[in-house]
Each structure stands twice: as C-alpha cells, then as structure tokens.
Amino acid sequence: MLKKVLIANRGEIACRIVRTGHRLGVATVAVYSDADRDALHVRLAGEAVHIGPSPAVESYLRSDRIIDAALRSGADAIHPGYGFLSENPDFAGAVAAAGLRFIGPPATAIRAMGLKDAAKALMEKAGVPVVPGYHGADQDPDFLLGEAGRIGFPVLVKARAGGGGKGMRRVETAAAFKEALASARREALAAFGDASCLIEKYIAHPRHIEIQVFGDDHGNVVHLFERDCSAQRRHQKVIEEAPAPGMPEAMRLAMGEAAVKAAQAIGYSGAGTIEFIADASEGLKADRFWFMEMNTRLQVEHPVTEAITGVDLVEWQLRVASGEPLPKRQEELSIDGWAFEARLYAEDAERGFLPATGMLAHLDLPDDLARVDSGVRAGDRISPYYDPMIAKIITHGPDRTAALSRLSDALAQVRAAGVTTNAAFLRRLTIQPDFAEGRPDTGLIDRHLTELTMVHAAPPEVAALAALSFSGTLAARKTNDPWALLSGFRLWSGASDFILLEHRGQPLPVSFLSKGEGNYRVLLEGRDVDLRISSSPDAFRVEVDGRTSTLHEVHDGKATTVFRDGESWHFTLADPLAGEDEAAAAGDRIVAPIPGLVKLLHVAPGAAVSRGEALAVMEAMKMELALPAPRDGRIAEVLVSQGEQVLEGAVLLTLEVEDG
Structure with a gap:
C-alpha cells in the first residue's frame, strides 16, 4: 500500500480522499492557495503545502508547483481528485516522469479519450455503439451542412474538446445550421482553444446514463453498474441516482459489457466513467443507447455507486495505484437498494442561478439523515475563485421511493445563512411529479424551471x-x-x-x-x-x-x-431614509452583482448604448455573466479595466445623467 499521497485538489473531494486515507493508514498531504489557507481540507490532512495565489491558474493548475510539493513532502503518489488537472495527460505524464504514481489512468488513456471525435472513432472500432453523426476532420461549413442533412435534423453541433455544454448547439433546420455552427465554434475556441466541431443526431427524449468502470494494472476491468444523471440544467448535473429508473436487465447487461469493452480498448487502469445517451421515447431498450464520452477520473457523483455496491471507490483507487489487483470480480458485485445525490451549491436559483459568495454565517447539514460530503464549515468564506459547491447530500434506501423521500427530508433540514443556496430548488425537484415518479430526462428541469425557481412570497x-x-x-x-x-x-x-x-x-x-x-x-x-x-x-x-x-x-x-x-x-x-435620488442614481450605474473577474469590456466612454445591450462580462465560479445597460444612454465613465478582480457592489461603468 502507498505510504503517503498528495491530494492535488481542494474542497469536498480532498476531504473525502483524506478520510479514506486515514482509514487505510495512508498519510495525506493537502495543497492550498491563499484563499484556502484555513480550509477544511487543510485542517484534515496530516500536512499541507502552500502552492500560490488564489486564482486556480496560479495555484491548483500549476502542475510544477504541485509536483514539487509532492517531492518535498516525501509523497509516493498524487491523487488529482476531479476537475483541475485530473484529466490532463501532460500532468499525468509529468507525475510519472518525476518518479511518482499518478492515481488515475495512464496518460495514453487520458489522451485517447480527450477529444470527442477521436474517442468516438476508437469506440466504433471497439464495437461500442456510437450516436449517428460525423466525427471526421473536415470542418468546411458546407460539408458539415451536408453531413447534418444526411444524419437528419434536428442535430447537435458539439465542440470536440472540453465539455460542460460549451460549444454545443441544437439545430432544428438546415437554414439555421451555419449560424449555429459559427456560434459554437466561437465559444469552443474561447473555452478550449479548439474550434473544431462534430455533428450528432439529436435524441428527442434523451436519458443520460453512465457506467462506472474500474481497471487495474493486471488487465482486469469490471463495471459497477449504472448511474442516471438525466436531471440536468444547461448540461450540468443536478441530482444523480443509481440504479437508473426503468432500466431493463437486458439493457443493464448490454451497457455494462459495452463500458468494459471501451475501457479495455484503451488499456484502462483506475476509476472511470463511460457516459451513454439513451433514447427513452419508447422506454429504455437494449438497442437504443450510444456512447457519448469517457471521463477518465473519479466522478462527482461516485457516492451513489458506493451506496448501492458497498464499495469505497477511493480505497480501490489507492489499492490499484499500489499495484494490487481489483478487490472484486464482476460476479461478486451486485446492486443493493437505491441511492440519490444532490449537489448543494452557493447559488441563487430564483435569480437565474447567480453564484453566491460571502461568509457562511450558519450551516446546518442533515448528517443524521444522509451521507454528507462537504469541504466547508460555518464561518468559512465562499470565494469567487472556485466552484461554489457547499456539499453533496447522499441518501440510500431499500427502493427508489424510500431513498428519494429521505433525500427530500434531508434537503428540508439544510439551513445556511450568510450565503444563498439552491436547497429549495433541489427539494422542489425531488417532489416534482415527473421526477418523483421515475420519469427523468435531460429536458425535465428546463420544462419545469418556472415552478422550480419561482419566488415564494414570505407568509x-x-x-x-x-x-x-x-x-x-x-x-x-x-x-x-x-x-x-x-x-x-x-x-x-x-x-x-x-x-x-x-x-x-x-x-x-x-x-x-x-x-x-x-x-x-x-x-x-x-x-x-x-x-x-x-x-x-x-x-x-x-x-x-x-x-x-x-x-x-x-x-x-x-x-x-x-x-x-x-x-x-x-x-x-430597510433604510427608511433612502431617498428617490439614490434610487434614480442606481439606474445610471452598472455594478458588479458578485465578486469576480471583469473578463470583457464592450464599451468606452462616450459610446451610445441601448437598454439591454451587454456592456461587460464578468466571470466567477466557472460562470460568465453579461451585464446589460439599464436604459438607453451614453457611457460617462469606465471605472475598471479588463482583467481586473472586483468586489460585489463595485461600480464598473456609469451612464451620463439624463436631462430633466
């Protein structure tokens, strides 16, 4: 077994790895930025190393500093968690070159699955079903339009690099195709530095179902059944469950076999996830699912798999990284009951899911009803530099009804003050009839967004x-x-x-x-x-x-x-002395609604602007926010610079005062 592991991550996943390490007698080393100096993961780990300023690009994304910290601390291996450098093949290679063990797949496997088009071609060759589409190198717009017509509208235009819904457009008609393609390319280039796109058939009633796979260095690969991640908003998962509702046993077997084939095709070792899209228009069927992509790391939603299988996936990661074979064979794995995971975020669902920052003045989490994976405590500050997750709330029960009821009750017990959370939105989703009755699909939240996010007047x-x-x-x-x-x-x-x-x-x-x-x-x-x-x-x-x-x-x-x-x-x-002049002046100012980075400025002093026109773009917590003009007018002052970090409430621009 490894003796000491450095965790190249932060937040709840770092805390989760530390706890398994402690149970197994593996020493752990945390890394931290300026913003995380007093973070929970730093307190839990046996030792901690400072790696730079608060922005991730200057700390958690600095592979050289992380590897140096591992060498100086005497660590045997580096666990990347998820996000940050976890799917960076160059980092995995650099870790190995430094004489350390990367707790994940080899760099060749990460690289093989890094680009969607190449991954799909590889999966087709391995006999894994792939969504009908074009995944080739020809990026000529007229050629791609022809391919879209061959596939049949509606289609999805998807960036071949990256994920999270960026560079993705649904196109209903041939007339709209080129404009959608150009838009997807611009977004993909800005997000990933790669404008190349692929075209896929759009599935009208999609279910997002993924299979947990695990391999070792001895050629063994197993799957640990499926997770349903269809409850999404803007391609971001909200609530996950395992197993998938309505899953026929024949389809479960077929998906598991396909996932194992996919992992074997790239010589996979460690934890990974094969993501499939299923057509649920006539219910789930064994011949109606297709490969989307592979995540070559541990997933955020891995606890639901742990709950139904009784397996500690981080323990398996540490054992495989130590050279041991997989602890169980396929026939020794089975499903026990049902599990859900809800992602509790510092965000205001009633204001368009605007990220929230500030100090958590109070935090009660339902530890008695659920497993709670968290990286924060009352008194901690939710900063604009990182993902605003507060906790993952996981429940398990003998069946879906019991597990979902426990999740709903657990969410009702979340009490956070000082920072707005999405707890009410999550609980409303658990009792939404389609979701509660086991009919999730990727469009469910968008269809019911008004009822899920409506402002409830104070009784x-x-x-x-x-x-x-x-x-x-x-x-x-x-x-x-x-x-x-x-x-x-x-x-x-x-x-x-x-x-x-x-x-x-x-x-x-x-x-x-x-x-x-x-x-x-x-x-x-x-x-x-x-x-x-x-x-x-x-x-x-x-x-x-x-x-x-x-x-x-x-x-x-x-x-x-x-x-x-x-x-x-x-x-x-309320301030009863706040006068009308102050309220009127607010209409002449564009202020930062959250702390963050001024990513783009679209105007200069003297520019004429129209109401609703985007004047600036802010970035915080992995989210971009366009700031519109409150009225028609002309820019009086630009008070910030592009690339400047600002606090909530900072005045960014002002409009010339209107006459009269």
Whole structure:
C-alpha cells in the first residue's frame, strides 16, 4: 500500500480522499492557495503545502508547483481528485516522469479519450455503439451542412474538446445550421482553444446514463453498474441516482459489457466513467443507447455507486495505484437498494442561478439523515475563485421511493445563512411529479424551471418572526430573565412596534402588538394576523389560523433568515431614509452583482448604448455573466479595466445623467 499521497485538489473531494486515507493508514498531504489557507481540507490532512495565489491558474493548475510539493513532502503518489488537472495527460505524464504514481489512468488513456471525435472513432472500432453523426476532420461549413442533412435534423453541433455544454448547439433546420455552427465554434475556441466541431443526431427524449468502470494494472476491468444523471440544467448535473429508473436487465447487461469493452480498448487502469445517451421515447431498450464520452477520473457523483455496491471507490483507487489487483470480480458485485445525490451549491436559483459568495454565517447539514460530503464549515468564506459547491447530500434506501423521500427530508433540514443556496430548488425537484415518479430526462428541469425557481412570497408568520427577531423579542423569549420578558412593556396599553423589513429588494412594513403569553397581532400588507409563538432551544412553533408549523431562524444582527419545510426567506432592515435620488442614481450605474473577474469590456466612454445591450462580462465560479445597460444612454465613465478582480457592489461603468 502507498505510504503517503498528495491530494492535488481542494474542497469536498480532498476531504473525502483524506478520510479514506486515514482509514487505510495512508498519510495525506493537502495543497492550498491563499484563499484556502484555513480550509477544511487543510485542517484534515496530516500536512499541507502552500502552492500560490488564489486564482486556480496560479495555484491548483500549476502542475510544477504541485509536483514539487509532492517531492518535498516525501509523497509516493498524487491523487488529482476531479476537475483541475485530473484529466490532463501532460500532468499525468509529468507525475510519472518525476518518479511518482499518478492515481488515475495512464496518460495514453487520458489522451485517447480527450477529444470527442477521436474517442468516438476508437469506440466504433471497439464495437461500442456510437450516436449517428460525423466525427471526421473536415470542418468546411458546407460539408458539415451536408453531413447534418444526411444524419437528419434536428442535430447537435458539439465542440470536440472540453465539455460542460460549451460549444454545443441544437439545430432544428438546415437554414439555421451555419449560424449555429459559427456560434459554437466561437465559444469552443474561447473555452478550449479548439474550434473544431462534430455533428450528432439529436435524441428527442434523451436519458443520460453512465457506467462506472474500474481497471487495474493486471488487465482486469469490471463495471459497477449504472448511474442516471438525466436531471440536468444547461448540461450540468443536478441530482444523480443509481440504479437508473426503468432500466431493463437486458439493457443493464448490454451497457455494462459495452463500458468494459471501451475501457479495455484503451488499456484502462483506475476509476472511470463511460457516459451513454439513451433514447427513452419508447422506454429504455437494449438497442437504443450510444456512447457519448469517457471521463477518465473519479466522478462527482461516485457516492451513489458506493451506496448501492458497498464499495469505497477511493480505497480501490489507492489499492490499484499500489499495484494490487481489483478487490472484486464482476460476479461478486451486485446492486443493493437505491441511492440519490444532490449537489448543494452557493447559488441563487430564483435569480437565474447567480453564484453566491460571502461568509457562511450558519450551516446546518442533515448528517443524521444522509451521507454528507462537504469541504466547508460555518464561518468559512465562499470565494469567487472556485466552484461554489457547499456539499453533496447522499441518501440510500431499500427502493427508489424510500431513498428519494429521505433525500427530500434531508434537503428540508439544510439551513445556511450568510450565503444563498439552491436547497429549495433541489427539494422542489425531488417532489416534482415527473421526477418523483421515475420519469427523468435531460429536458425535465428546463420544462419545469418556472415552478422550480419561482419566488415564494414570505407568509405572514414568516415575516412576523423576522420582525420579532429584529425587535429583540425572540431573544427575550429564549431567556429565563423575568425582566427581559417585559420587553416592550407599556403602562395602560398594549406594546406596539413597527419594523421596516426588506425581502428580495422590496420593502415590507410589519407592525405587531404583543398580547402577552407569546400571543401577537401582526399587521402585514393590510392584513391583521393573530399568531402564537412558543420556542424551543433550536426552533419556534408558530400557530396561525389553527395551523401550527415549525420555523427555524438564524439572526446575525444585520440580517435574519427564516426556514420552513425546505424553503427559506432572507430579510434585512430597510433604510427608511433612502431617498428617490439614490434610487434614480442606481439606474445610471452598472455594478458588479458578485465578486469576480471583469473578463470583457464592450464599451468606452462616450459610446451610445441601448437598454439591454451587454456592456461587460464578468466571470466567477466557472460562470460568465453579461451585464446589460439599464436604459438607453451614453457611457460617462469606465471605472475598471479588463482583467481586473472586483468586489460585489463595485461600480464598473456609469451612464451620463439624463436631462430633466
């Protein structure tokens, strides 16, 4: 067994590798950037090495610094995790050249699967079914248009390099093809430095199903069954499950055999995933699935496979990297129950999934109901430099209904304050009828996006609880001090208070009258509401109109967040003195909605602009955000430079003040 492993990654995957290493007696070395100096993975590992400034390109993507850290720490091997350098064949080769073991496949296998067109040609030769399409070298637009016509519209134009949906366009007609191709090429060139594209038949009712494979250095390859990753948004996975709902045994066997063939064709060693697309228009069938690509690394969603097989895939990685054969043969592997994984992100689903940054003032995760893989704690800062994942929440049950119910309950227990999360969006998805009944497909989230991301107005009892929190009344109710319980006392009359809240940028005036014994009359948006509040150490029981509910509240002085049944509402105190002049001035400024990098500036001082026109592009947390002009006008000032890192709220550009 390896003695010491350096982990060339961060966050939850680094923590996850450290824990398995500790269990096996393998020493671990963390690496960290300036932003991660106090990160959880640094605290958990046996030792840690600083590798550079916060931007990933200056730290986690610096292969020379990572290899030097491994050599200086006396590590035997480097585990790349996923993302960053995990699928970089040059890095894998450099690790081997330095006399270290790369915990992953050989560089030749990574390179073979690195370009989609070459990978598909290789799979066709190995007898693996491939989506009908053109994967050749001829990139002439007229030739590709002819190939698209031969395949039959609709088709997908896909960049041959990279992934994540970049450089991908669905094309419905021949007339729209060349414009879509040009757009995909521009995006692919910017993202991957390679404008080449391939053409594939568009599958009308697609399911994204992948097979976990594992090989060793002795020629053995097995598969560990399938995962369904069809619940996606913009080609990014949201909730994964294993096994796949509605999977016939004949199709499971056929996909497993095809995946093993694919791995054997490139001499694969270590953990990998063969991704297939299946046509579910008439249900899943053994002759209606095709190879898409191979991920030559451990996947983010690997815990669902671990849950149904009882296998620790990181342990297998360490054993294979130590030269051992696979711990189990194919016939020794079986499926036990059902598992789900939800990706909890710092993002605001109700504002177009805008990444959220800031300090996690409070974080409760459902450790009692689920396996939780996380790399952050309360008090940590979610920075703009890296992926905004907070945790992976994994549940397992004897069947799909039980496992999904546990996931829904677990998500309802997520309580994060200081940073907005997608917990409510995830929970809504678990109870969306098509998903709950086992009918996922890659378009499901987009079809139901409005209901999954709609803004829920604050119910009277929620707004009342927030107002009482700001008034200090709730804190008084949690003490045994009899004098504190007299808060708001008035001689000869009831105690009436007024609080002006702000919820999602809108003022919300709340008046309340204490009637004693935890009873209140609240005036909210013209409606009188009588409610009764009783408290426990970690929650409030609120009764309104004969209905009692449990609410949790987190208050930090400047803001309060109220949680109920998986939903949350965030309130601040509104400034009643903010005048109309300030609001009007806001319409003349373009400000940074999140901390990040000013990637592009499209205008200069004096330029005439139209409302909605993109003036600048910001980049943060692997996401690009176009900033539009708030009105017609002319640029007065450009206050930042392209490539500059800015804080949330920074004024980037201003418009000339309108006359009158």
